[in-house]
Amino acid sequence: MIQAVYIFNNQGKPRLISDYRNLDVQKSQEFLKETYNLIKTRKDNQCNFIEGSKLLGGSNTKIIYRHYATLYFVFVVDSSESELGILDLIQVLVESLDKCFENVCELDIVFKCDQVHYILNEIISGGMVLETKYGEVVHAFNEQSKIK
Amino acid sequence: MFEKSLADLIRGIRANKKNEASFIASCLEEITTEIKSNDIDVKAVALQKLTYLNMMGYDMTWASFHVVEVMSSSKFQYKRIGYLAAAQSFNKDTDVLMLCTNLIKKDLASNKMYETALALNGLSQIVTPDLARDLIDDLLKMMNHSQPYIRKRVVVLLYKVFLQYPEALIMSYPKLKDKLEDQHTSVVIATVSVICELATHNPRNYLPLVPQLYNILSSSNNNWLSIKIVKLFALLAPEEPRLAKKILPVFGLLLESTSATSFAYEILNSMIKSGLIKQANQSLIALSVEKLKEFIVDRDANLRYLGLSALSELITIFPQLVTAFTDIILERLDDIDLSIRRKALDLVPAMVTKPTLMPIVDKLMSYLFKEEDEWFNNINIFTDKDYRNCIVNNILTICSKDKYANITNFQWYIYILCNLAFVENISVIDSVAKQLMDVCIRLRDTPLKKFFIDKMVELLKNKAIYEKKFIKSGNSDILYVAAYLLGEYRSTINVDNIEDILFNLTTNEVKELSEIVQNSYIIAILKIYIYWVLKSDFNESSIDAYKQITTMLMDKLQLFIVSSDIEVQDRANLALEILNKIYEQYDPINSTDKKLIEGIDNLFKGELKPVAKKAQKMVPIPTELDLDKVINPESQDILNEIGTSFADETKYFWKAKLRAVKPKKVIKELSKRELEEARRKRNQSKKNNPFYLDFDEDTKSQNSFYEAEIDNIPIVPFTYKFGTLIK
Numbered sequence: 001m002i003q004a005v006y007i008f009n010n011q012g013k014p015r016l017i018s019d020y021r022n023l024d025v026q027k028s029q030e031f032l033k034e035t036y037n038l039i040k041t042r043k044d045n046q047c048n049f050i051e052g053s054k055l056l057g058g059s060n061t062k063i064i065y066r067h068y069a070t071l072y073f074v075f076v077v078d079s080s081e082s083e084l085g086i087l088d089l090i091q092v093l094v095e096s097l098d099k100c101f102e103n104v105c106e107l108d109i110v111f112k113c114d115q116v117h118y119i120l121n122e123i124i125s126g127g128m129v130l131e132t133k134y135g136e137v138v139h140a141f142n143e144q145s146k147i148k
Numbered sequence: 149m150f151e152k153s154l155a156d157l158i159r160g161i162r163a164n165k166k167n168e169a170s171f172i173a174s175c176l177e178e179i180t181t182e183i184k185s186n187d188i189d190v191k192a193v194a195l196q197k198l199t200y201l202n203m204m205g206y207d208m209t210w211a212s213f214h215v216v217e218v219m220s221s222s223k224f225q226y227k228r229i230g231y232l233a234a235a236q237s238f239n240k241d242t243d244v245l246m247l248c249t250n251l252i253k254k255d256l257a258s259n260k261m262y263e264t265a266l267a268l269n270g271l272s273q274i275v276t277p278d279l280a281r282d283l284i285d286d287l288l289k290m291m292n293h294s295q296p297y298i299r300k301r302v303v304v305l306l307y308k309v310f311l312q313y314p315e316a317l318i319m320s321y322p323k324l325k326d327k328l329e330d331q332h333t334s335v336v337i338a339t340v341s342v343i344c345e346l347a348t349h350n351p352r353n354y355l356p357l358v359p360q361l362y363n364i365l366s367s368s369n370n371n372w373l374s375i376k377i378v379k380l381f382a383l384l385a386p387e388e389p390r391l392a393k394k395i396l397p398v399f400g401l402l403l404e405s406t407s408a409t410s411f412a413y414e415i416l417n418s419m420i421k422s423g424l425i426k427q428a429n430q431s432l433i434a435l436s437v438e439k440l441k442e443f444i445v446d447r448d449a450n451l452r453y454l455g456l457s458a459l460s461e462l463i464t465i466f467p468q469l470v471t472a473f474t475d476i477i478l479e480r481l482d483d484i485d486l487s488i489r490r491k492a493l494d495l496v497p498a499m500v501t502k503p504t505l506m507p508i509v510d511k512l513m514s515y516l517f518k519e520e521d522e523w524f525n526n527i528n529i530f531t532d533k534d535y536r537n538c539i540v541n542n543i544l545t546i547c548s549k550d551k552y553a554n555i556t557n558f559q560w561y562i563y564i565l566c567n568l569a570f571v572e573n574i575s576v577i578d579s580v581a582k583q584l585m586d587v588c589i590r591l592r593d594t595p596l597k598k599f600f601i602d603k604m605v606e607l608l609k610n611k612a613i614y615e616k617k618f619i620k621s622g623n624s625d626i627l628y629v630a631a632y633l634l635g636e637y638r639s640t641i642n643v644d645n646i647e648d649i650l651f652n653l654t655t656n657e658v659k660e661l662s663e664i665v666q667n668s669y670i671i672a673i674l675k676i677y678i679y680w681v682l683k684s685d686f687n688e689s690s691i692d693a694y695k696q697i698t699t700m701l702m703d704k705l706q707l708f709i710v711s712s713d714i715e716v717q718d719r720a721n722l723a724l725e726i727l728n729k730i731y732e733q734y735d736p737i738n739s740t741d742k743k744l745i746e747g748i749d750n751l752f753k754g755e756l757k758p759v760a761k762k763a764q765k766m767v768p769i770p771t772e773l774d775l776d777k778v779i780n781p782e783s784q785d786i787l788n789e790i791g792t793s794f795a796d797e798t799k800y801f802w803k804a805k806l807r808a809v810k811p812k813k814v815i816k817e818l819s820k821r822e823l824e825e826a827r828r829k830r831n832q833s834k835k836n837n838p839f840y841l842d843f844d845e846d847t848k849s850q851n852s853f854y855e856a857e858i859d860n861i862p863i864v865p866f867t868y869k870f871g872t873l874i875k
Contacts (some may be wrong), residue, residue: 001346008473014202014203014204022239024209024239025202025205026205026208045449045485046449046484046486046487046488047452047453047454047487047488048449048450049453049454049487050487075779080344080345080348080379082375082376082379082410082413082414083450083454084375084410084413084450085371085375088371088372088410090373108450110162111154111155113157113158113203114154114199114232118228118232125268125269125301125305126269126275126304127272127308127739128307128308128338128341128342129302129304129305129337129338129341129372130304130338131334132337132370132371132372136334138431140262144228144262147224147262148223148225
């Protein structure tokens with residue numbers, strides 16, 4: 001299962017937190033900070049997996065992330081998810097954002113934080129993967145935006 | 149009053165970077181009033197803003213009632229805000245959840261598909277045992293919803309429902325099974341995902357699904373779906389031995405034909421993790437090895453990392469396979485990605501053999517002594533303590549494996565161990581010292597021991613180890629081992645070198661070293677000096693050397709006597725006293741009688757030998773030993789006595805406990821006079837008490853204790869014949 005999805009920028013400022021474990025707000029911030037600290041020192045030519053953070057859940061928990069320009073897209077997952085599968089899923093999320101916002105940049109995500117949540121909700125529901133095709137995601141999102 | 153929109157809020161926060169906290173505090177105040185508004189437009193926007201602030205770490209649990217209000221709005225966009233807020237802030241203890249059952253029921257039954265979807269998505273985050281029980285019937289009906297968009301959401305939600313309300317699994321299992329045949333791939337994906345999660349808890353129950361899953365796998369053209377099914381098979385295979393035979397050929401074919409790397413990796417990983425590969429035939433194993441090699445040398449760091457992860461599990465199953473990977477693992481020790489290096493490093497112990505040990509260790513050593521700039525640009529590996537410790541531990545582990553079985557050249561290993569003391573930025577001394585001692589004690593070969601001792605002398609003389617950085621990191625404590633071994637194996641030292649060694653043991657740098665080293669130095673000085681006096685035949689011409697060395701040592705021992713460490717002082721005094729006696733009473737030229745010196749040397753006799761862990765078992769039990777024999781006939785009485793006194797003691801403790809719980813005396817306020825009286829009494833008793841040092845000005849002059857008249861203390865010559873002691 002997916003335990004959390006974070007989007008934060010190079011300075012660690014949160015742009016989206018979607019935690020599927022019903023954490024309280026302090027814990028959630030703490031986890032975000034830990035994740036950021038683990039990721040920030042890594043270079044782009046390093047692999048996109050981090051294992052073994054005790055705070056986030058020990059050996060059963062993996063951080064899988066991608067870095068696009070100023071933003072990090074981070075998935076925290078347990079061992080039942082495939083590492084490369086999740087990397088593809090992050091790609092699906094980013095492509096969907098790009099299609100929905102037309103050339104997405106950090107500012108879009110800052111100002112349309114709620115919309116980003118709605119897009120993510122088309123891909124993941126309660127930590128379970130719902131859709132892996134960005135076409136479907138974009139279609140469903142656009143349809144719902146039209147509703148008055 | 150004009151309310152801020154979400155965009156206004158975000159703009160405001162960005163404009164007030166300097167006083168963000170106070171700006172947000174004022175916004176929160178506005179939100180608190182806006183959210184209570186009767187106007188749903190105002191309320192919804194306020195909630196939207198609050199949800200945003202929640203992401204930044206501000207609490208919103210207080211607004212749960214307003215969340216429900218917005219959720220029940222008839223406007224879709226507001227409903228959306230409400231459900232998002234609920235998903236983000238509700239937990240199982242949220243009291244308003246009880247109010248939600250009917251609201252969610254209504255939304256689930258809505259004729260607008262996206263409203264239903266909102267409720268399903270919200271429920272996946274906030275479902276509780278109560279909600280699950282109340283809503284399961286509605287959900288089961290919806291599994292046959294006309295829209296696949298809804299069906300997939302219901303299926304995925306079911307897993308969360310099962311977690312809260314396990315009875316639901318039995319109710320919905322037949323329908324769930326049917327969903328594996330759904331016409332829409334996304335529903336099938338959702339179903340497989342749910343079964344995959346369920347199988348992690350209880351794989352046996354899902355074995356009957358194998359034929360269906362098998363069909364889906366062979367016809368699937370969705371990467372995610374294929375990966376999930378392979379993962380599912382990995383969970384099921386250990387439960388059913390016959391499965392391997394059926395599934396392995398399929399895995400082989402897919403592995404060979406697939407162009408999707410993620411799928412190929414998952415097949416490999418699943419075969420290895422589940423142990424399925426144990427039953428694979430030679431060609432499939434060969435193919436797996438080939439694929440794994442491709443991953444480990446791939447340009448993509450992710451594949452290299454995952455490849456090494458899978459390999460480390462593979463060689464626990466087939467240890468012999470590691471030889472095929474030796475070269476590429478060694479290459480990965482130079483990877484640009486530190487986490488990949490660590491993975492490769494973990495694999496090193498498994499692949500070391502007699503012939504490869506030396507080159508591998510030499511390579512590892514080279515990482516420890518490279519210059520900073522030689523490492524890749526921004527990452528300073530030179531100071532990465534974890535990584536460096538990992539290398540050192542790796543070297544020590546692979547060399548000492550099976551009692552140094554893989555080491556063919558001990559001179560080389562002694563050299564490596566000595567060099568490890570010069571590793572910068574980390575403290576390695578504990579493990580290195582242990583091995584140095586261990587190796588030295590195990591050496592039986594005299595020339596090798598001589599080499600070892602020479603190496604220790606070299607270490608002692610090497611000024612580099614006295615540098616601040618090594619003292620600070622504790623690595624200069626290796627001198628403790630050097631001094632100890634020199635003292636212990638003094639008979640191996642060339643007598644001509646002894647003066648030089650003694651000189652090096654008493655240089656001025658010594659006082660910078662830690663107490664452990666200093667202690668070891670003092671004893672080493674004593675041992676080596678005594679040995680030297682014993683072995684040398686002094687005559688008229690060499691007597692000066694004897695005098696010179698002895699006085700030099702007596703003089704230098706002062707270095708230790710002024711140490712702040714009490715043990716160093718103690719030992720230094722002891723050594724100095726012994727030297728004094730020898731100097732006074734021993735005449736190296738005329739005395740044919742070396743008893744005094746031999747006597748002291750005897751104190752240090754006895755060879756240190758390694759003891760095997762099971763050594764005690766090898767000692768036969770003496771036949772005359774009778775453990776049941778009564779040694780002391782009166783012992784029973786004594787034991788009884790102890791028993792009763794112990795009983796008394798427990799009684800005493802019991803009483804003490806009772807006393808302790810008595811209420812404390814009420815402290816009464818003292819008047820000024822009483823205070824003064826008490827103070828005077830205390831001072832008086834202080835004065836009469838010899839354990840108090842009183843620093844009061846007027847008492848000082850009266851007290852002769854403070855007037856240092858050390859010169860007046862009579863010195864009594866201390867004569868004690870050591871010779872009489874040792875006979």
